[in-house]
Amino acid sequence: xxxxxxxxxxxxxxxxxxxxxxxxxxxxxxxxxxxxxxxxxxxxxxxxxxxxxxxxxxxxxxxxxxxxxxxxxxxxxxxxxxxxxxxxxxxxxxxxxxxxxxxxxxxxxxxxxxxxxxxxxxxxxxxxxxxxxxxxxxxxxxxxxxxxxxxxxxxxxxxxxxxxxxxxxxxxxxxxxxxxxxxxxxxxxxxxxxxxxxxxxxxxxxxxxxxxxxxxxxxxxxxxxxxxxxxxxxxxxxxxxxxxxxxxxxxxxxxxxxxxxxxxxxxxxxxxxxxxxxxxxxxxxxxxxxxxxxxxxxxxxxxxxxxxxxxxxxxxxxxxxxxxxxxxxxxxxxxxxxxxxxxxxxxxxxxxxxxxxxxxxxxx
Numbered sequence: 380x381x382x383x384x385x386x387x388x389x390x391x392x393x394x395x396x397x398x399x400x401x402x403x404x405x406x407x408x409x410x411x412x413x414x415x416x417x418x419x420x421x422x423x424x425x426x427x428x429x430x431x432x433x434x435x436x437x438x439x440x441x442x443x444x445x446x447x448x449x450x451x452x453x454x455x456x457x458x459x460x461x462x463x464x465x466x467x468x469x470x471x472x473x474x475x476x477x478x479x480x481x482x483x484x485x486x487x488x489x490x491x492x493x494x495x496x497x498x499x500x501x502x503x504x505x506x507x508x509x510x511x512x513x514x515x516x517x518x519x520x521x522x523x524x525x526x527x528x529x530x531x532x533x534x535x536x537x538x539x540x541x542x543x544x545x546x547x548x549x550x551x552x553x554x555x556x557x558x559x560x561x562x563x564x565x566x567x568x569x570x571x572x573x574x575x576x577x578x579x580x581x582x583x584x585x586x587x588x589x590x591x592x593x594x595x596x597x598x599x600x601x602x603x604x605x606x607x608x609x610x611x612x613x614x615x616x617x618x619x620x621x622x623x624x625x626x627x628x629x630x631x632x633x634x635x636x637x638x639x640x641x642x643x644x645x646x647x648x649x650x651x652x653x654x655x656x657x658x659x660x661x662x663x664x665x666x667x668x669x670x671x672x673x674x675x676x677x678x679x680x681x682x683x684x685x686x687x688x689x690x691x692x693x694x695x696x697x698x699x700x701x702x703x704x705x706x707x708x709x710x711x712x713x714x715x716x717x718x719x720x721x722x723x724x725x726x727x728x729x730x731x732x733x734x735x736x737x738x739x740x741x742x743x
Contacts, residue, residue, distance in 0.1 A: 511557030535628025622650030651708025
């Protein structure tokens with residue numbers, strides 16, 4: 380019996396060599412949409428199709444990766460003028476994977492942000508059961524927060540766990556619950572083209588000031604192997620006498636690009652970072668960020684091919700890159716990072732670290 384191939388270089392070489400000559404005709408017909416014979420269908424599925432699918436995905440991934448890097452290198456980023464400052468900042472996690480107290484939790488994100496007299500909702504959670512009222516609305520009610528309180532809604536990216544569910548993301552919209560609310564009083568800022576029946580939706584491509592002391596760092600493209608390109612923006616809030624507080628949804632952009640972009644936009648140093656940095660790197664069989672007990676997020680929810688899964692070096696890189704900025708506040712979302720990653724951040728940043736939990740108010 381032949382030993383399984385485990386060397387990543389050999390696997391990549393095999394992928395590059397595929398398809399085999401005898402399968403090229405079948406693959407050509409498949410791409411052209413021509414009808415395949417029963418024998419060809421069996422051949423495609425039993426021998427070629429899985430690997431062929433990986434090859435197609437890898438080619439798409441490499442193309443998107445190059446497009447993302449080209450976009451990043453061509454971006455002409457200038458300092459933001461007249462951003463202003465806020466004196467008081469409060470962040471209340473409304474939806475996340477952990478909670479402090481009797482709140483609903485889920486694998487999504489939503490934060491209530493109060494910056495002086497500005498009220499902003501950052502993302503709208505997952506609502507996996509498509510409930511009405513949703514976990515988000517239930518938690519808001521328990522905390523004395525109403526949709527009428529918001530001046531703005533900020534959508535980090537168009538993934539179901541950040542826009543209220545998959546059915547809304549498929550329709551390029553968002554919702555606070557199983558049915559869409561009347562948000563005619565709200566301005567919404569999105570990183571891609573989105574819509575809403577009542578709210579005023581503004582697509583943000585480049586860095587922009589959205590309110591006094593509050594800015595979007597702009598939409599940053601990141602390739603994902605199985606899910607295609609993801610465009611994500613983060614929020615930067617300039618707190619008087621302290622510095623820039625960065626609030627992140629998933630961190631698909633990567634910590635390096637987030638920090639580099641913030642530093643390109645502001646002369647003021649980074650004071651803190653709050654939210655998701657997408658570090659799903661659990662020990663087997665994994666903790667928290669798992670499907671059916673298996674830590675597959677580190678294989679499929681990354682900016683790399685599945686044969687190059689994320690590992691502890693990726694945690695260390697994120698820690699080192701952030702630590703070099705000497706932040707005074709770090710709070711990592713558990714919705715997309717493993718317990719191992721959370722513990723590493725807690726041990727590294729010590730007194731500066733705050734557990735991010737639904738209902739636990741962060742004041743700056």
